[in-house]
Amino acid sequence: MMGKSRMLTACLVSAGVVIPSLAQVAPPPPGKPEPTPEFRPPPPPPPRRPVNRPVAAPPVDFEPISRRDDAGKIVRISEPVEYVAMSHNPLIDVALLAKMAPYLYERRQRVESHVIENLDAIAGVEQGVIESTRMSDEENLRATTGRLMALTSTPDLKQFLSLELMEDGVIPPAVGALTQKIMESYQKDLTTEAMAAPVEEGGASPIDQMMHAVVRMSLSEFEYFYRELMMDTADHFGAVLPELGLDAETSAKVKPLADRLAAENDLDARASLIREIFAAMPEAARERAMRLAIERRPEVDPQSLMAPLPEGATAKEIDNETRHEIIFQILDGGRVDTSAFVE
DSSP states (O other), rough: OHHHHHHHHHHOOOOOOOOOOOOOOOOOOOOOOOOOOOOOOOOOOOOOOOOOOOOOOSOOOOOOOOBOTSOOOOOOSSSOHHHHHHHHHHOOOOOHHHHHHHHHHHHHHHHHHHHHHHHHHHHHHHTTTTOOOOOOOOOHHHHHHHHHHHHHHTTTTOOOOHHHHHHSSSSOOHHHHHHHHHHHHHHHHHHHHHHSSOTTTTOOOHHHHHHHHHHHHHHHHHHHHHHHHHHEEEHHHHHHHGGGGOHHHHHHHHHHHHHHHOOOOOOOOOOHHHHHOOOOOOOOHHHHEEEHHHHTSSOOOGGGOOOOOTOOBBBOOOOOOHHHHHHHOOOTTTOOOGGGBBO
């Protein structure tokens, strides 16, 4: 029986090890000895490439992203945790945001594409598949982690945008390290709270609750853009419905819901209706509806979302709220007027 700590590690970490194979070949019989060549000293070895080592976060003060309600419990962040951490990173100034802008928007596009390809997995997360998982139920735990790995394991999407930005030389390693430290501070608050919690009515132990909190945190980017995509699809559903090729039976279920959606203005009601519509449609139609909704967005040039600072200009200092507004405006494909932040 695998211990709880090992099972938790298996749930949260996926690692691969490649071991090179060695083959032994019998040497050929010796031939006539060659004359001893003149000794030449070997050339000096090539310079070693620097080894990438973890960078320690600089000793910079930051405002934690953890917030507590009136009862003292942590309010779960509904936006991508990494982007919220970036908004609290004082090392990210206006000039750096201008460099990051195209990467932020292109990352959104890649995450959305991956969400569409794994709709059942992310819908299951929204419906509580993680919270129903128990560390003691190894079979169910393996099944759940297998479904989640289909969502998170993709070669074109690193776990964190900060890693991509560091590798491409967009941000200094210290900036990425501080963003990670801010995220780790939030995760520590979540896990500390979970481990001190009583067993829930549904039977989730403190270690179950800790696993739930960490996994949901790691999926926050996927969940956020899934919700955004659902609302985009709701906005365009009347236009895309004729292009979905639904059969008569499905169409009879969807059409009345679509009419109600078109007449509804309340955001929560619209969110509920589009999910009801999706539940009535086959997977291929759900995927097509989302892709058609994306096609109806205004065209965005990621490179023009935020102009670099004019040469010789001095940028104003920005606070966490302004940094947050800029990041999420870029994610929405909205242009940011850099001149508004120049002294």
